[in-house]
Amino acid sequence: xxxxxxxxxxxxxxxxxxxxxxxxxxxxxxxxxxxxxxxxxxxxxxxxxxxxxxxxxxxxxxxxxxxxxxxxxxxxxxxxxxxxxxxxxxxxxxxxxxxxxxxxxxxxxxxxxxxxxxxxxxxxxxxxxxxxxxxxxxxxxxxxxxxxxxxxxxxxxxxxxxxxxxxxxxxxxxxxxxxxxxxxxxxxxxxxxxx
Amino acid sequence: xxxxxxxxxxxxxxxxxxxxxxxxxxxxxxxxxxxxxxxxxxxxxxxxxxxxxxxxxxxxxxxxxxxxxxxxxxxxxxxxxxxxxxxxxxxxxxxxxxxxxxxxxxxxxxxxxxxxxxxxxxxxxxxxxxxxxxxxxxxxxxxxxxxxxxxxxxxxxxxxxxxxxxxxxxxxxxxxxxxxxxxxxxxxxxxxxxxxxxxxxxxxxxxxxxxxxxxxxxxxxxxxxxxxxxxxxxxxxxxxxxxxxxxxxxxxxxxxxxxxxxxxxxxxxxxxxxxxxxxxxxxxxxxxxxxxxxxxxxxxxxxxxxxxxxxxxxxxxxxxxxxxxxxxxxxxxxxxxxxxxxxx
Numbered sequence: 039x040x041x042x043x044x045x046x047x048x049x050x051x052x053x054x055x056x057x058x059x060x061x062x063x064x065x066x067x068x069x070x071x072x073x074x075x076x077x078x079x080x081x082x083x084x085x086x087x088x089x090x091x092x093x094x095x096x097x098x099x100x101x102x103x104x105x106x107x108x109x110x111x112x113x114x115x116x117x118x119x120x121x122x123x124x125x126x127x128x129x130x131x132x133x134x135x136x137x138x139x140x141x142x143x144x145x146x147x148x149x150x151x152x153x154x155x156x157x158x159x160x161x162x163x164x165x166x167x168x169x170x171x172x173x174x175x176x177x178x179x180x181x182x183x184x185x186x187x188x189x190x191x192x193x194x195x196x197x198x199x200x201x202x203x204x205x206x207x208x209x210x211x212x213x214x215x216x217x218x219x220x221x222x223x224x225x226x227x228x229x230x231x232x233x
Numbered sequence: 234x235x236x237x238x239x240x241x242x243x244x245x246x247x248x249x250x251x252x253x254x255x256x257x258x259x260x261x262x263x264x265x266x267x268x269x270x271x272x273x274x275x276x277x278x279x280x281x282x283x284x285x286x287x288x289x290x291x292x293x294x295x296x297x298x299x300x301x302x303x304x305x306x307x308x309x310x311x312x313x314x315x316x317x318x319x320x321x322x323x324x325x326x327x328x329x330x331x332x333x334x335x336x337x338x339x340x341x342x343x344x345x346x347x348x349x350x351x352x353x354x355x356x357x358x359x360x361x362x363x364x365x366x367x368x369x370x371x372x373x374x375x376x377x378x379x380x381x382x383x384x385x386x387x388x389x390x391x392x393x394x395x396x397x398x399x400x401x402x403x404x405x406x407x408x409x410x411x412x413x414x415x416x417x418x419x420x421x422x423x424x425x426x427x428x429x430x431x432x433x434x435x436x437x438x439x440x441x442x443x444x445x446x447x448x449x450x451x452x453x454x455x456x457x458x459x460x461x462x463x464x465x466x467x468x469x470x471x472x473x474x475x476x477x478x479x480x481x482x483x484x485x486x487x488x489x490x491x492x493x494x495x496x497x498x499x500x501x502x503x504x505x506x507x508x509x510x511x512x513x514x515x516x517x518x519x520x521x522x523x524x525x526x527x528x529x530x531x532x533x534x535x536x537x538x539x540x541x542x543x544x545x546x547x548x549x550x551x552x553x554x555x556x557x558x559x560x561x562x563x564x565x566x567x568x569x570x571x572x573x574x575x576x577x
Binding site: 042075076077078119122123126128129144147148149226227228229230 | 345348351364366367385
């Protein structure tokens with residue numbers, strides 16, 4: 039897995055629970071280092087070990103943890119860049135949902151060796167969607183669910199989200215868009231670069 | 234004859250277009266280009282009074298512009314913010330002299346969206362402007378992450394190099410560092426001195442009180458040597474209980490004599506470890522290179538060794554200066570007597 043992904047998990051643990059918990063995690067995951075480098079690649083197994091260790095140290099189930107990581111990624115101030123880059127995808131929440139098909143390509147355009155799992159949006163009648171997520175790491179669908187919850191708020195949309203099944207490395211998130219313009223939403227200034 | 238433009242279509246396909254009549258006045262402005270001057274309607278103004286043509290330079294009047302069909306135009310707004318724009322002019326098939334000018338921010342896209350607070354909706358759906366902004370932002374973030382990695386790697390490299398030149402027990406320079414410094418001095422022309430210092434009775438401390446006591450003594454020895462030399466001098470631990478001090482710019486052998494004396498005197502002050510008095514001393518062999526002399530490194534170190542062994546043979550706890558006679562004596566197996574001998 040790309041260092042950016044591993045580093046995000048590290049930041050999540052450090053920002054939410056403190057450095058000591060993170061050191062505990064690295065110890066339990068038998069890493070021989072304590073800091074992931076964002077711009078280096080790591081063995082896929084390492085990510086799995088780290089996620090298992092976080093679950094054990096925090097005593098939280100994987101699904102819940104993954105959704106929390108997704109929420110963190112698009113709401114924490116130090117990851118403002120992620121929220122902004124996602125907002126480039128669409129002018130409203132529905133538009134944004136459709137842009138998710140391009141998410142791995144967009145990510146690769148930014149960082150050529152960053153491979154995100156494939157996601158595919160299916161539109162059903164009556165504001166119903168399902169997002170079919172490849173999940174090379176168990177719980178990726180939950181990460182997407184956490185991201186979508188925050189992004190719906192960001193766009194000011196009212197949406198219901200639930201995980202509806204998975205297995206064989208695929209996880210599905212069901213999305214019911216109840217009201218596209220439910221609230222004001224957060225502003226998105228195209229030219230306001232962060233960092 | 235009236236205009237034949239289908240403005241609603243143009244507004245969607247090219248929201249930054251303008252239409253001009255035969256006198257060069259703006260007759261319609263797309264919704265986005267009008268956002269560049271919210272308070273002043275563009276319609277009714279002369280195109281060339283709002284925009285200056287920077288390239289091709291030959292265009293100064295409407296007649297020139299009309300001839301610039303299908304040419305890429307570089308424009309600049311005359312009032313601040315003097316936004317630069319790219320444009321292309323095409324004549325219309327309707328009224329003689331009517332033209333359409335389509336504009337774009339080109340490379341100034343970032344300044345454009347900032348200066349005029351533009352949103353996704355201000356660009357045609359097929360325009361790559363939003364993707365361009367996305368890329369700029371994504372690449373900037375990625376570059377920043379890479380830059381941070383480079384800084385950390387550079388820091389690690391400096392630390393590793395520092396470590397590679399440092400004796401970890403004492404914090405003094407190691408043999409590699411000494412070789413580097415010495416090579417530089419040998420290549421230069423100035424005077425310098427090399428002191429080989431070998432601890433006396435150190436083995437006894439180690440054997441009697443253990444390695445921990447030995448390590449403690451070595452650390453204390455290192456401190457003494459650093460304190461008794463100048464900041465420009467280099468103190469290196471080159472073996473278990475062997476040290477080398479390199480002293481650049483030495484003006485007289487008297488200075489060397491005093492430095493050697495002070496080091497020996499202070500090393501003879503017992504070091505207390507775990508309630509035990511650890512007593513050592515030191516033998517020194519010194520080579521003083523006058524400016525202009527160009528010895529080889531091997532010869533220099535060998536001379537220092539000869540002088541050091543002369544000190545050892547003469548009863549330890551003293552400094553001996555190298556002289557060629559010492560080497561002859563050593564080769565002849567006669568106990569050597571060096572010049573500048575000091576009794577311990």
